[in-house]
């Protein structure tokens with residue numbers, strides 16, 4: 209019994225210590241403004257590997273999810289004779305929820321795990337140490353550009369996801385199932401608000417992007433520098449990011465769209 | 469890959485992101501750059517607004533001509549006072565037109581439809597509709613029918 | 618000791634995971650000389666280099682490098698001091714996303730604002746010094762272990778440091794590469810006046826090039842002096858290590874409980 213309580217205490221202590229380390233780590237990475245001539249190419253490189261390389265999976269997933277929404281929405285709504293509302297259903301679902309959340313989950317799996325593994329391996333092969341010994345702070349040189357890149361790429365990926373999804377939904381409902389195109393867009397436009405729906409969705413993705421990238425780079429930086437350590441850090445990145453995204457999504461939705 | 473190619477592709481990626489935001493703004497949420505502010509205000513009083521809420525559609529002959537700006541309660545008449553923002557280019561609504569609350573489909577959204585009258589004069593900004601027809605309330609309809617009134 | 622000390626460790630105590638790795642180490646490393654630090658694997662030779670580089674902080678004691686107390690330095694001062702240090706890691710630690718050329722150019726690009734053609738000249742000169750000018754365009758994954766370490770050496774001398782620390786430079790090298798490295802280390806020291814710290818458990822190579830050597834075991838320095846002095850050292854433990862005898866006072870095993878208890882014999886044997 210006492211052992212259990214002690215184990216719980218140790219767990220709590222570890223959690224607090226990890227959160228503290230993660231915060232300290234974030235401070236170190238974001239402190240100080242880099243010289244643009246040095247920082248810009250590093251950022252572009254990371255935007256490429258974090259953002260551009262995740263584009264394919266985001267576009268394909270967005271397309272299919274939009275098409276499924278179109279199909280399901282049509283089937284359900286046509287029972288009530290209001291299949292013209294399918295456009296508004298697709299757009300609201302994508303812009304408010306699926307765009308930010310699914311993109312964040314894909315991002316954690318595609319880019320987050322890669323970031324963790326890359327940084328973990330740099331740690332294991334002493335690249336981070338040797339950088340420190342060359343008088344270069346790896347937090348600023350390696351971590352900061354990746355953090356910013358994730359932060360910037362995530363909202364871009366999410367809006368692209370939503371647009372592709374809406375297009376996919378239109379393809380199915382208008383072109384295949386014959387929903388009247390004017391009603392499709394008209395219903396959508398009268399019910400989607402740019403500020404309340406689109407911008408709130410973008411705020412969500414900014415938060416998700418920040419959290420996912422932070423978790424990914426921290427797990428890499430903090431991992432045990434062995435093969436097993438890196439693999440467990442990569443798993444943790446995906447699990448923690450997914451849980452954080454789903455939990456935060458509930459909180460943000462309640463704050464943004466809830467009536468209180 | 470050469471730094472330059474990476475830079476170009478990344479630039480294209482950011483442009484794609486901006487374009488996506490534009491699509492979401494213009495095509496999906498129907499924000500049109502010119503219409504902002506180009507509206508005038510009309511009022512309509514209803515006994516029952518049903519599901520009409522701000523941002524709701526206002527249509528004439530099924531075509532969208534404006535939106536609901538606010539719904540308030542008039543404390544003297546105990547009627548709902550709805551403020552409508554009508555597109556500025558629709559400036560010839562006959563003065564005896566009426567505002568009717570309709571439903572798109574059976575369970576669809578409610579919107580305000582303007583039934584055209586025959587008057588030569590038009591409503592001018594700030595006017596109220598002379599006649600209105602409140603939301604059809606299924607429940608009340610059934611109650612009335614059952615009690616034989 | 619004739620020349621002044623570049624690095625001075627005084628009563629350094631350091632523990633890791635509850636195990637005391639250094640228990641009061643005091644050591645002077647002379648300026649402009651090659652100092653070899655020898656000892657069995659796992660005694661904390663790499664740890665010692667990390668302490669000197671400020672990557673780890675001792676529990677107590679001072680570490681003076683070029684007149685500065687490393688554990689007490691603030692971040693910025695520490696990073697400035699490190700520009701004067703080069704360290705050759707056991708694995709080489711090249712940046713895997715950069716070519717050999719770019720690896721050597723890295724410290725130059727970060728710490729200087731030299732024009733591109735000058736950087737190119739310096740990099741090629743450093744690569745030539747390690748005999749790998751022709752391998753400049755290869756990626757680290759295309760280099761053999763020995764070549765990796767030589768490129769890493771070129772990188773650590775790119776900024777012409779005052780101090781260079783080699784962590785096991787000879788481990789896993791073929792005899793020719795070993796000979797090349799020995800010559801390189803000696804040349805770098807004599808031509809540039811570098812203070813060199815060489816960590817190794819290769820006794821003959823180390824003793825053949827160092828001016829001064831010390832042997833660490835069990836968290837203490839058990840013997841120090843010039844190679845000639847060490848060979849004549851009266852201590853049994855020093856002689857055991859230098860001659861590589863399996864039996865002697867220096868334990869080969871990691872500290873362990875009594876063997877009998879691990880195999881479960883203690884109770885039954887009685």
Ligand SMILES: Nc1ncnc2c1ncn2[C@@H]1O[C@H](COP(=O)(O)OP(=O)(O)O)[C@@H](O)[C@H]1O
Pocket residue numbers: 633634638657658659660661662663664665
């Ligand atoms: N990250 C670490 N955490 C805990 N103990 C470590 C760590 N790294 C090394 N050690 C311990 O420190 C001791 C010295 O390691 P090291 O300096 O690498 O030895 P050497 O380089 O002499 O072979 C070893 O016994 C090892 O168990």
Ligand SMILES: [Mg+2]
Pocket residue numbers: 662663664707784785
């Ligand atoms: Mg070692």
